[in-house]
Amino acid sequence: MLKYNCLLICLSILISCKNDEKKFLTLNQTAMQTELATFAGGCFWCTEAIYEEVKGVLKVTSGYTGGTFKNPTYTEISTGRTGHAEAIQIAFDPAVVSYKDLLYIFFLTHDPTTLNRQGADVGTQYRSAIFYHTVEQKELAETMIKRINKEKIYPKPIVTEITQASIFYVAEEYHQDYYFKDKFQPYCQVVITPKIEKFRKLFKDKLK
16 A cells, blocks of 8 residues: 555656646747847848847848849849848847847948948948838838937938848858958958947947
8 A cells, every 4th residue: 555655646746747847848938939030231241240249139140132033142142133132130039139129229230321332332232121020020110210210310311121021042151150250351340340339339238
């Protein structure tokens, strides 16, 4: 009888542990929901380097989107004739950083008022664009543009295009993490480093 009671107790503990394990897994899966954001703000080396420092961002991938040319290469999109923009796709945890926060960082770390250019980088491949994945993302982007224009944060109106996300082609491997692999390269020092410094100053609370 004693052995039988011990067996029942052990089984009860085992079942309880299994149930707790299931609850733990469910909670973890819920907490780690990931969403996507896709932005184009000039050279993707710049935007990638900024978002890789944002708390709640899980992965940033450089690539090409917004055009009709299939499987474009860097050489092809550099002509400006494929319709694609240099863009980044961000996987993020909305429980840590909101899409609205990502938008705000986007608008304050590049010039959204210059059509088809960022500084010396000129062409449709360098246009300012938001590729939304949901209706909510579209509405948030539209609302933020209205707000920034109304508050006259920039002297000229925003020209950022808002387009539904389409096929995102991952760029060649040497473009991924470009700044952090070669930050002493002249372009990185002259163009990207100042952007990183501006971001760190404006968004201290968003840093990893």
